[in-house]
Structure formats: C-alpha cells, structure tokens
Amino acid sequence: MAVETHLPYDKQYVTEYSEKRNEPAWFKDIRLKAFDLAEELPMPKLEKTRIRNWNFTNFKHDVAGNHIESFDELPEKIRVLLGEGVEDRNLIVVRNSDVAYAKLSENLKGKGVIFEDIFTAMEEHSDLVQKYFMQDGVSVDENKLTARHAALLNSGVFLYVPKNVVVDEPIQVVFWQEDNEAALYNHVLLVADQHSQVTYVENYVSNNEEEETVANTVSEVFALDGAKVSYGAVDNFAKGTTSYVNRRGTVGRDATLEWALGQMNDGNTISENITNLMGDNSLSHAKAVTVGRGNQSQDFTANIRHYGKASEGYILQHGVMKDRAASIFNGIGKVENGAAQSNAEQESRVLMLSDGARGDANPILLIDEDDVTAGHAASVGRVDPLQLFYLMSRGISRKEAERLVIHGFLDPVVREIPIETVQTQLREVIEGKVY
Amino acid sequence: MAGSTLEIKDLHVEIEGEEILKGVNLTINGGEFHAVMGPNGTGKSTLASAIMGHPKYEVTKGQVLLDGEDVLEMEVDERAQAGLFLAMQYPSEISGVTNSDFLRSSINAQREEGDEIPLMQFIKEMDATMDSLEIDKNMAQRYLNEGFSGGEKKRNEILQLMMLKPAIGVLDEIDSGLDIDALKVVSQGINQMRDDKFGCLIITHYQRLLDYITPDHVHVMMQGRVVKSGGPELAHRLEAEGYDWIKEELGIDDETVGQKA
Numbered sequence: 001m002a003v004e005t006h007l008p009y010d011k012q013y014v015t016e017y018s019e020k021r022n023e024p025a026w027f028k029d030i031r032l033k034a035f036d037l038a039e040e041l042p043m044p045k046l047e048k049t050r051i052r053n054w055n056f057t058n059f060k061h062d063v064a065g066n067h068i069e070s071f072d073e074l075p076e077k078i079r080v081l082l083g084e085g086v087e088d089r090n091l092i093v094v095r096n097s098d099v100a101y102a103k104l105s106e107n108l109k110g111k112g113v114i115f116e117d118i119f120t121a122m123e124e125h126s127d128l129v130q131k132y133f134m135q136d137g138v139s140v141d142e143n144k145l146t147a148r149h150a151a152l153l154n155s156g157v158f159l160y161v162p163k164n165v166v167v168d169e170p171i172q173v174v175f176w177q178e179d180n181e182a183a184l185y186n187h188v189l190l191v192a193d194q195h196s197q198v199t200y201v202e203n204y205v206s207n208n209e210e211e212e213t214v215a216n217t218v219s220e221v222f223a224l225d226g227a228k229v230s231y232g233a234v235d236n237f238a239k240g241t242t243s244y245v246n247r248r249g250t251v252g253r254d255a256t257l258e259w260a261l262g263q264m265n266d267g268n269t270i271s272e273n274i275t276n277l278m279g280d281n282s283l284s285h286a287k288a289v290t291v292g293r294g295n296q297s298q299d300f301t302a303n304i305r306h307y308g309k310a311s312e313g314y315i316l317q318h319g320v321m322k323d324r325a326a327s328i329f330n331g332i333g334k335v336e337n338g339a340a341q342s343n344a345e346q347e348s349r350v351l352m353l354s355d356g357a358r359g360d361a362n363p364i365l366l367i368d369e370d371d372v373t374a375g376h377a378a379s380v381g382r383v384d385p386l387q388l389f390y391l392m393s394r395g396i397s398r399k400e401a402e403r404l405v406i407h408g409f410l411d412p413v414v415r416e417i418p419i420e421t422v423q424t425q426l427r428e429v430i431e432g433k434v435y
Numbered sequence: 436m437a438g439s440t441l442e443i444k445d446l447h448v449e450i451e452g453e454e455i456l457k458g459v460n461l462t463i464n465g466g467e468f469h470a471v472m473g474p475n476g477t478g479k480s481t482l483a484s485a486i487m488g489h490p491k492y493e494v495t496k497g498q499v500l501l502d503g504e505d506v507l508e509m510e511v512d513e514r515a516q517a518g519l520f521l522a523m524q525y526p527s528e529i530s531g532v533t534n535s536d537f538l539r540s541s542i543n544a545q546r547e548e549g550d551e552i553p554l555m556q557f558i559k560e561m562d563a564t565m566d567s568l569e570i571d572k573n574m575a576q577r578y579l580n581e582g583f584s585g586g587e588k589k590r591n592e593i594l595q596l597m598m599l600k601p602a603i604g605v606l607d608e609i610d611s612g613l614d615i616d617a618l619k620v621v622s623q624g625i626n627q628m629r630d631d632k633f634g635c636l637i638i639t640h641y642q643r644l645l646d647y648i649t650p651d652h653v654h655v656m657m658q659g660r661v662v663k664s665g666g667p668e669l670a671h672r673l674e675a676e677g678y679d680w681i682k683e684e685l686g687i688d689d690e691t692v693g694q695k696a
C-alpha cells in the first residue's frame with residue numbers, strides 16, 4: 001500500500017487559518033516557519049518500530065464543535081471517565097477544535113490561576129504563552145511531526161498557577177474528537193510557578209473505528225523551583241487514529257513532577273515522555289500502563305535526564321499485549337556530568353497474552369557522572385499457563401482468569417498512581433480493553 | 436444420594452511424550468477418604484494433575500468419570516464447577532491479584548450470574564475460616580500466594596477448599612512444609628469437611644497426617660500404577676517398614692515410572 005506522505009494543506013491554508021483565529025504575530029510566524037521545516041525534517045527516528053506505512057497525512061484539519069448545554073450531551077464513554085459531580089469541576093471540554101465547555105472556579109481565578117483554551121490564552125496572556133511555547137520544552141525543529149504540530153495546531157489548553165498558589169482540586173481537560181475524521185493538533189502548556197502545586201488530568205477520546213485520522217499532541221510542563229505538579233493522562237483514541245504523543249517536563253530546583261499515564265489508544269501510537277531534571281533536588285516519577293490489542297503497533301519512550309545535583313528519576317512502566325498487538329518500551333535514564341548524588345531507576349515489564357502478541361523492553365542507562373545510584377529491571381514474558389491453570393482449577397473461566405492476570409500485572413503500577421481520578425479512570429478503561 | 440463418585444479407569448498419561456501413568460484404577464465415593472502413598476517419582480502428582488486437567492499432561496488412554504460424566508472432556512473450570520478441587524503440591528503465585536478477590540471470584544464462578552455471594556457474607560465466612568486455620572488476617576489482602584511461606588501456601592489451599600466446598604477434593608502433599616502445630620490445624624480443617632457426602636483423595640508421604648485424618652482406604656503407587664490397596668493398617672506398616680516389602684512382594688526393582696514392570 002502506497003501511503004501519501006505529503007500534507008493535504010499548503011502554506012496559504014496555514015496563513016488563512018491563523019488569520020481567521022486572530023492569532024498574535026509571533027505565533028503566526030512560528031506556524032509559517034514550522035510549515036517550511038516540516039517539509040524538510042525527517043520523521044522521528046524509532047529504533048524498532050516501522051512507521052513507514054502509518055497514516056500521518058489523511059485527516060480533516062478544521063472541524064467545528066458546538067457548545068454543550070448539559071453534560072447529558074456527552075457520550076457515555078466520556079461521562080464514565082468524568083464520573084460524578086462534574087458540575088463543580090474545574091474542567092474544559094474540547095470538542096473537535098472548539099471549546100464546548102469551560103469552567104474555572106472564582107476562587108482560583110481570584111488567586112490568579114489561568115486555565116483557558118490556548119487560543120484565548122494567546123490573546124489574553126500573549127507574553128506569558130510566548131515565553132514558554134515550544135522554547136525550552138519541545139522544539140519546533142525536533143522532527144517532521146513536531147514541526148507539523150506547530151504549523152497545524154488546532155486545539156490546546158494553557159494552565160498557569162502563580163507563585164505559592166496551591167490548587168487542591170484536580171484540573172481536568174477532555175479532548176473529544178467527535179468528528180471521526182477530525183485531526184487533533186493539540187498543545188498543552190502547563191506552567192507551575194515557584195512553590196505552587198497543581199494536579200492536572202487529561203483525557204483523549206475518539207470513536208473512529210473505521211475512518212482514519214491523526215492525533216499530534218504535545219504537552220510542555222514546567223515545574224519551577226519548589227513547585228509540585230502531578231500530571232495524569234488517560235489516552236483513549238480509537239483504532240483509526242494514528243497518534244504522535246510528546247510529553248515533556250522541565251523540573252526546577254526542589255521541584256517535583258509526577259507523570260501518571262494510561263496509554264490506552266487502540267491505534268498505532270508513538271508516545272514519548274521526556275523529563276529534564278534541571279534543578280538540584282528535583283524529582284520525577286514516570287508511571288505508565290498500557291494494554292495493546294488488535295493489530296496495533298506502539299512505541300513508548302520514557303526518558304528522564306538528570307542535570308541537577310541529587311536529582312531523582314523513577315520510571316515504572318507495565319504493558320499487556322493481547323491479540324497481535326506489538327509494543328516497544330524504551331526506558332532511558334541519563335545522568336549528565338555534574339549531576340552528582342543522583343538516582344536513576346527504571347522498571348519495564350511486558351506481558352504477552354497470546355502467541356501473536358509481541359513486546360520488547362529496552363532499558364538504557366547513560367551515565368556521565370561517577371557519584372550516582374542507578375538501576376534497571378526489565379522483563380518480557382508470556383502469560384504462565386500454570387497461573388491460568390491454577391485460577392481455572394477454582395472454577396474461574398479462562399477469560400476471567402486472563403482478566404485477573406491482566407489487572408494483576410498492571411495493578412502494581414495503578415495502585416502507585418497518586419491521582420485518584422486517574423486510578424479510577426484507568427481501572428475503568430483497562431476493564432473495557434480486557435475483553 | 437450420598438455425594439458424588441469419582442471413577443478413574445485404566446488411566447494412561449504422558450508428559451512430553453513420556454508415559455508416566457500406566458493404567459491407574461481408583462474409585463472414590465462421596466463420604467470416603469482415600470490416601471495415596473508411594474515413593475518419590477511414582478506418578479502421584481501426575482494423577483492429581485491429570486484429574487484436574489493440567490495443560491502439560493496428556494491423557495492417552497482411560498477414563499475419568501464424575502457421577503458418570505466424562506471429566507476429560509471438560510475444560511479445567513468446568514471440572515471445578517462439576518465439583519472437583521485440587522490442592523496443589525506447588526500452588527502458583529499470582530501478582531496483583533489479592534487473595535480475597537481471587538477467593539470471591541472463585542466462589543462466584545460456581546454460582547449463577549445475579550446470585551453472587553453478598554460481600555458482607557463473604558467477608559464473614561472468610562474471616563471465620565481464616566481464624567479456624569490460624570491464618571493471619573493480612574493474608575486476605577496480600578497478592579495470591581506471592582511471597583507466602585511453604586506452610587502459608589498450604590493453609591491457603593485448605594482455606595480455598597473449605598470455602599469452595601467441592602464434592603471431591605484431591606489434596607497433593609498438603610502436609611509438606613507444615614510444622615506440627617500447623618499440621619494439626621490443617622487436619623482439623625479437613626476433618627470439618629468430613630461428612631457422608633464429601634469424598635477426598637489425600638496424597639501424602641507420612642503417617643503423621645493420617646494420624647489426624649484417618650483414611651478409609653490406603654493405596655500405594657509405583658511405576659505409574661496403584662500396586663497395592665488396603666485399609667489404614669497399610670499406612671502403619673509402610674511407616675514402620677518402608678516400601679521394600681511391597682517391592683519384594685511384587686518383584687519390583689525400580690519403583691519409579693521410567694521402568695517397565
């Protein structure tokens with residue numbers, strides 16, 4: 001099958017799109033430069049996953065979405081994820097490329113918290129957005145997909161928590177691709193200023209079983225000195241969506257960034273999660289669980305880079321592969337020269353449930369500093385037939401036994417996740433993918 | 436009706452192409468306790484595993500019937516639902532699945548959908564049974580058998596036996612790894628199951644266990660067959676004299692399954 005590798009949109013289109021959105025000049029400029037870069041730059045380099053035949057170009061770019069008057073208008077899948085008591089939540093629902101619902105409590109507004117869709121934020125807080133947008137986190141010119149991301153950005157949120165402000169309630173966003181062909185070029189920019197604290201939870205949802213489209217999402221998270229950020233995500237794109245997910249953290253002195261990622265897409269996925277521990281005593285946990293099924297192929301990278309002294313990075317990822325699903329789990333701990341007394345640990349475990357499933361774990365430690373602690377554990381294995389025999393010998397059906405083994409395999413990660421909302425969502429989504 | 440009947444007829448079992456069981460015959464009626472003894476490597480665990488449907492063992496000949504129903508045609512879970520239970524010599528460890536969730540799933544698997552055991556009733560029964568087996572309450576929330584000591588695993592098997600209340604229990608070396616006090620506690624548990632319906636096949640090397648649980652019948656396995664059967668006195672004689680006299684009586688040189696009789 002010959003796959004179209006050129007975008008169906010030209011520079012003229014990008015210019016008009018930006019003007020229609022009334023974007024500030026600096027951002028229009030980024031878009032246009034990015035458009036040219038996207039033509040030249042190569043695709044991301046993946047050691048072990050072949051993406052040549054993946055769809056990155058067949059999609060609709062500009063699809064509107066209506067406001068919702070009531071949460072009953074949301075599909076079941078989203079209502080389950082949101083759970084009870086939505087009305088009081090600090091929540092944005094993005095529907096295709098528009099905001100369907102947005103709420104931030106007066107209390108948080110009063111404290112100076114900004115929580116807006118990215119286009120509004122560019123209008124109202126242009127300088128602040130410009131300072132962080134694709135500068136020190138993800139760069140436009142990393143590869144063809146980061147460049148396309150900047151050129152075609154059509155959705156996103158901006159969350160800013162001022163100095164010393166502690167946000168107790170989780171801030172939530174749902175990105176809902178209601179249109180089965182609508183692409184999501186989505187940018188999340190989260191800045192937690194010094195000594196602030198916030199928990200952010202996002203969900204991506206689509207239903208395109210047959211129709212093809214693309215998701216290209218970039219998150220940039222800044223935990224400035226002394227800040228604490230918990231970033232939870234449950235990705236849930238349907239089979240037809242090819243996803244490029246790039247989540248990047250920058251962590252200052254005495255700051256903490258906790259990632260809790262449920263990588264539950266049903267389509268082909270590249271997911272890269274890099275955290276730069278810049279400050280002394282910075283800390284990051286990157287926890288991720290995955291269930292692969294059908295024919296999907298996925299490539300996951302969890303990478304923590306230590307620059308600050310006594311920085312600590314812990315990667316923990318567990319994946320279950322069913323059917324003919326294939327996944328690569330790269331775990332990278334990199335300790336730069338000078339990051340003395342740092343600790344880089346990682347654990348990747350993959351369980352394959354069927355003969356056709358494939359999994360691979362690549363633990364990598366790159367250490368340019370003598371005074372460090374580092375360790376890795378990795379395992380890839382098939383489900384133990386004796387375990388299934390044992391469970392079934394108590395009357396439990398094969399399906400139920402497999403369900404128990406899958407939940408059991410993922411639970412050591414799920415139960416470590418510090419955000420309750422994400423734990424609940426994950427158990428729900430895992431349950432849905434087990435059968 | 437006085438319980439169920441398990442009939443094993445001329446059972447031949449292979450593992451990886453090698454014949455291990457070479458024609459076992461045994462009938463266990465409800466209400467009866469049978470002990471199976473025999474030296475190491477004579478096919479006792481193979482018999483137990485084959486009855487339950489262990490994936491590695493291939494039955495090449497013979498029959499296993501539960502109340503006339505062909506057990507060998509059943510999936511492993513169907514065998515359990517039909518009333519069979521195997522306490523394993525080496526129970527699997529299953530990470531991430533708590534002991535209590537597993538037990539509840541097992542109990543519910545034997546009940547109709549919509550008729551699941553109420554949570555409170557389950558907890559009460561589990562607590563009481565754990566108490567009677569002197570199992571630490573923490574074990575309920577620990578992952579299934581993970582990091583359990585040898586003796587803890589065995590008690591956990593009996594906990595399952597007592598909660599699932601099967602028609603026929605097969606207990607493979609339930610006494611190995613138990614200290615003297617635990618042996619007493621576990622035996623009491625098994626004896627509690629004893630009524631005119633419950634049938635039990637107890638595989639053991641030691642008279643010790645049979646001091647607590649008096650069997651109605653005792654069988655000796657050698658070379659993948661039952662070579663001698665008798666009453667409780669047979670176990671006493673084995674305890675006192677070992678197996679040599681049987682081998683002499685039957686002209687057996689090497690009792691393991693590798694040898695042709």
Ligand SMILES: Nc1ncnc2c1ncn2[C@@H]1O[C@H](COP(=O)(O)OP(=O)(O)OP(=O)(O)O)[C@@H](O)[C@H]1O
Pocket residue numbers: 450451453455473474475476477478479480481482691692693
């Ligand atoms: N995977 C295997 N491949 C080949 N032979 C096997 C395998 N598993 C078991 N056997 C053999 O089958 C024979 C019977 O084993 P079994 O476990 O039934 O003995 P047992 O009577 O239960 O012994 P013990 O008293 O030591 O528990 C042994 O000789 C054993 O080595």
Ligand SMILES: [Mg+2]
Pocket residue numbers: 479480481524607608
């Ligand atoms: Mg044995």
